[in-house]
Amino acid sequence: MGLDFEKDKPIYQQLIDRLSGDIIRRVRKPGDKLPSVREYAIDVGVNANTVQRVYKEMESMELIETRRGQGSFITENEERLQLLRDSKKEDLVKSFIANVEAYGFSKDEIVELVRREIK
Amino acid sequence: MGLDFEKDKPIYQQLIDRLSGDIIRRVRKPGDKLPSVREYAIDVGVNANTVQRVYKEMESMELIETRRGQGSFITENEERLQLLRDSKKEDLVKSFIANVEAYGFSKDEIVELVRREIK
Amino acid sequence: MGLDFEKDKPIYQQLIDRLSGDIIRRVRKPGDKLPSVREYAIDVGVNANTVQRVYKEMESMELIETRRGQGSFITENEERLQLLRDSKKEDLVKSFIANVEAYGFSKDEIVELVRREIK
Amino acid sequence: MGLDFEKDKPIYQQLIDRLSGDIIRRVRKPGDKLPSVREYAIDVGVNANTVQRVYKEMESMELIETRRGQGSFITENEERLQLLRDSKKEDLVKSFIANVEAYGFSKDEIVELVRREIK
DNA sequence: GTGGTCTAGACCACT
DNA sequence: GTGGTCTAGACCACG
Numbered sequence: 001m002g003l004d005f006e007k008d009k010p011i012y013q014q015l016i017d018r019l020s021g022d023i024i025r026r027v028r029k030p031g032d033k034l035p036s037v038r039e040y041a042i043d044v045g046v047n048a049n050t051v052q053r054v055y056k057e058m059e060s061m062e063l064i065e066t067r068r069g070q071g072s073f074i075t076e077n078e079e080r081l082q083l084l085r086d087s088k089k090e091d092l093v094k095s096f097i098a099n100v101e102a103y104g105f106s107k108d109e110i111v112e113l114v115r116r117e118i119k
Numbered sequence: 120m121g122l123d124f125e126k127d128k129p130i131y132q133q134l135i136d137r138l139s140g141d142i143i144r145r146v147r148k149p150g151d152k153l154p155s156v157r158e159y160a161i162d163v164g165v166n167a168n169t170v171q172r173v174y175k176e177m178e179s180m181e182l183i184e185t186r187r188g189q190g191s192f193i194t195e196n197e198e199r200l201q202l203l204r205d206s207k208k209e210d211l212v213k214s215f216i217a218n219v220e221a222y223g224f225s226k227d228e229i230v231e232l233v234r235r236e237i238k
Numbered sequence: 239m240g241l242d243f244e245k246d247k248p249i250y251q252q253l254i255d256r257l258s259g260d261i262i263r264r265v266r267k268p269g270d271k272l273p274s275v276r277e278y279a280i281d282v283g284v285n286a287n288t289v290q291r292v293y294k295e296m297e298s299m300e301l302i303e304t305r306r307g308q309g310s311f312i313t314e315n316e317e318r319l320q321l322l323r324d325s326k327k328e329d330l331v332k333s334f335i336a337n338v339e340a341y342g343f344s345k346d347e348i349v350e351l352v353r354r355e356i357k
Numbered sequence: 358m359g360l361d362f363e364k365d366k367p368i369y370q371q372l373i374d375r376l377s378g379d380i381i382r383r384v385r386k387p388g389d390k391l392p393s394v395r396e397y398a399i400d401v402g403v404n405a406n407t408v409q410r411v412y413k414e415m416e417s418m419e420l421i422e423t424r425r426g427q428g429s430f431i432t433e434n435e436e437r438l439q440l441l442r443d444s445k446k447e448d449l450v451k452s453f454i455a456n457v458e459a460y461g462f463s464k465d466e467i468v469e470l471v472r473r474e475i476k
Numbered sequence: 477g478t479g480g481t482c483t484a485g486a487c488c489a490c491t
Numbered sequence: 492g493t494g495g496t497c498t499a500g501a502c503c504a505c506g
Contacts, residue, residue, distance in 0.1 A: 342382030
């Protein structure tokens, strides 16, 4: 179908984020088979090399496993998934806070904004 | 003196962020003169071209004004500065929320985390 | 091939003007790929950095779009292009008139001259 | 009093233009005394060096004459003034037309616009 | 191969 | 002294 990507972030990174999100949100579950590299590439409308890189990187994060001749699967190591979830969450919040402070916004102001925006 | 830069973000971008932060936090005030291109370059330990680029970009954002042969000055257009502050804040929160949702974290979970982290 | 530049105007500005003209005149059409930075640099006989700057500036004007690893393309946003054309035209005429008045030429005199010169 | 200058054109150039305009429009007439360098500098709010340059340059154009100990005066050489006027006019129109063509605007379109704008 | 960033160093115009 | 432009050359990330 072809997806829309933000142009200021690498496509492969955005794909990793998307897949990670799917996994965290349990849209894709442990043991699920991922589409083949070529299939997925066509699906989202990017170069196969890019998807290749995505899978490779997620493998090195131990998020997915590639079984020769069978394809790629989401790891069934639940602990690993929990870890991903936690570290991702922490990263997100930490970098958000860092930015907030760099720009000198008051804390109340931000908590308030986040709450309103998120509602 | 020489500053430390994150390596995954362009130096010029980090300098823009830093200066913008200073302006928003009123560490640098409307009408203030910025260091000369060369001076600032030595100060933070980068090439003069990089600072040149920073100033030029901030000028196109109408954050600073450059007067030929005299140097660069923070705009005295307070309205413009308020706009910067607001849009920066919105951008920050918006992109944070977007990430949060992409990763499927629950809203309460996030608000809670932010509050704890920020305290 | 190597091009000739006026010496009282920055090269990058002249290149922007030239390309903008090409786009307005439809010599280059929406969706067309521009030459790569390095290619164009050799083409017109300037440094690659200069072309880089040209493309970056045109991108910020939303005249072209740069797709990572693929190159730069003329925007397909026809509305944007029309806007460019109109504002460029207005700018030209406005600044011409301003000069004319600063020098105190009579209006008839100028209309007459323009008509003769343009014929 | 302090004047406002366009920031993309040298101040000294703008001052020359302004004075030339005054002369052409006969706001300042042949033989008139110009303000002293210092006086004029304060008047328009620029550095005295800048005015110095203006006078020097206009002198080399033979538009004004400086008499030691007396000040600067507009030349009484009417022929010279007429020449200035004509060449300035031609320059203006020529460069206007050049721009118009570079951007590919049709001639009718421009004549029309100029007439409307000038009315 | 493509754009993006950065450095070092030079030269110019302006105030 | 100040900004502005340009070159040459290098290195990196992306697709």
